[in-house]
Amino acid sequence: MSPMDLLATRIDLDAIAHNTRLLKELVGDTQLMAVVKADGYGHGAGRVAEVMAANGADSFGVATLREAVELRESGVGKPILAWIWSPEQDLVEALALRVQLGVPSLRHAQALVDAAVPARVTVKVDTGLHRSGVDETDWAEVFTLLRDAEHLTVTGLFSHLACADEPEHPANDEQAAAFRRAIDLARGMGLDVPVNHLCNSPGTLTRPDLHHQLVRVGLAMYGLEPVAGLDHGLKPAxxxxxxxxxxxxxxxxxxxxxxxxxxxxxxxxxxxxxxxxxxxxxxxxxxxxxxxxxxxxxxxxxxxxxxxxxxxxxxxxxxxxxxxxxxxxxxxxxSADELAAATGTINYEIICTPAGRTARVYEGGVQL
Ligand SMILES: Cc1ncc(COP(=O)(O)O)c(C=O)c1O
Structure with a gap:
């Protein structure tokens, strides 16, 4: 901590490097998308992304367009996918910086078609989370729109699991089956969907059968287990x-x-x-x-x-x-896990807690 600061988060970049290498090895040939939304879960997106990229992350996932633009401007050259945006938003800056967009509804698909600006897009299909994602009733219409728009390149489909942190929950298999249906429908309609993804950290660690071509890993990159009681040798950063x-x-x-x-x-x-x-x-x-x-x-x-x-x-x-x-x-x-248990929350929320006058100090990080 600098002599000026009374409060800081200390971020161990060696732990970030270790976790990245460990996860990359665990998923084998599957691509590893490191999720660095919310300023890298509070760790500082630009700095941790640099270490992740050097240690095996293939691409980056963020929520908002501003996060994507800032990440690109911080020097990240690998693909960036952003999945939270509104059809009314100005997309020009993000698209100019080669940010890929998740398409979570028919309205979003229509907005991209109307914008007539070249873009790489990934369709977010709703397979049961019922939050954002194209409803199954709209899949065919969205696939048709995107397939026929020459300025758009569809990189694949993705979806998000509701109950992956409860590996035995029946919703996991139901969502897996729905995701399979979406891929089959797209391919059957002649829409090329080469890179598809369903798994977050808990899905990645507990369901290797659902990895498809890419996994989107957030929490585990920062060294925390998403399912209580598991130990994969991750190091909290x-x-x-x-x-x-x-x-x-x-x-x-x-x-x-x-x-x-x-x-x-x-x-x-x-x-x-x-x-x-x-x-x-x-x-x-x-x-x-x-x-x-x-x-x-x-x-x-x-x-x-x-x-x-x-x-x-x-x-x-x-x-x-x-x-x-x-x-x-x-x-x-x-530990973040102990504090989460004591305060009735989850480790995700604990690492997003430091705010206000908290400075950030990096340690390690020689593996660039
Ligand atoms: C769409 C999406 N994918 C992946 C993740 C990463 O999740 P996790 O931190 O469990 O790996 C998130 C985070 O909530 C997300 O919203």
Whole structure:
């Protein structure tokens, strides 16, 4: 962390490189699309994409056109697919930068036909998620429109699984069958669909039979398991670390932070960590978070404030002092999985939590 910063995410680029190589090896001849939407799940899309590209990622997936444009401008030369856009949006800049578009509805297909601008597109078919994706009733019409538009090149079809993190869920096989139907229909209509994809991280790790020609992997690239209890040897890349600003004594009967919701029962010590709800620490984490200091976990106590939390050091037998590092999650603290379990959410949300005044620091990364 730079001397100016009190709060930072630490991103281990060697872990990103390791995860990329591991996943690439695991999927064999299947193409690996690294999903770097939401600023690379909070890891910094441009920087991690550079490491992923150098270690086996074949292409990149993002949500929005702005994400795609920024990724291209950061120096990524490999194919980029963006799948969240509106038919009214201006597509010119993204298409000029060779961004491929997911086509999630008939209206989107029509907009691309009307725009008459050359584009490479991948049709997002709805196979049961019922979120975005071309409905089965519209498949034939969309395939016809795109097949007959000379300025459009269809690279393939894709779809998204609703329940891949529950490998036994019957929806997985139902969606797999629907996806097969879509591919067969497209090919039967003379639409060339060479590269098709269905699997996210959990699908990639648990359903090799559904890999098709490409997998779209997000969470696992960052070292987290999408299905609790599995261990593929991935390395978590993110830690969230603050620098302790104040250590002070507290006496029995004295309380800390707003509302005096926590009261000391013994003489002890408190540490203040400059991370609050303005930095992404939800108020609802009160009493659920333990902070790692010097390799030991200490409970957070009292209300989460806008800029600060308070940690109970007990008798402070290890002499915690101002300037020491306090790990909110990651190396030396609770893992993202443990914090997710403690706070009633999923590891995806935990790594997207750091915000506000959190700086970002990169470590490692020699494998470029
Ligand atoms: C369409 C699509 N594909 C792939 C992914 C990557 O998912 P995961 O992080 O589970 O690998 C996402 C993320 O939600 C997505 O929206």
């Amino acid at each position: 993110m830690s969230w670390v603050g620098r302790i600003t104040v250590v002070k004594p507290i006496q029995p009967g004295e309380s800390t932070s707003y509302g005096h919701t926590w009261t000391a029962t013994e003489p002890g010590w408190l540490a203040v960590v400059p991370a609050g709800y303005a930095d992404g620490v939800p108020r609802s984490w009160q009493g659920k978070l333990s902070v790692g200091i010097g390799g030991k976990l200490y409970p957070q106590v009292g209300r989460v404030c806008m800029d600060q939390i308070v940690v109970d050091l007990g008798a402070n037998e290890f002499g915690v002092s101002p300037g020491d590092e306090a790990v909110l999650f990651g190396e030396g603290g609770m």
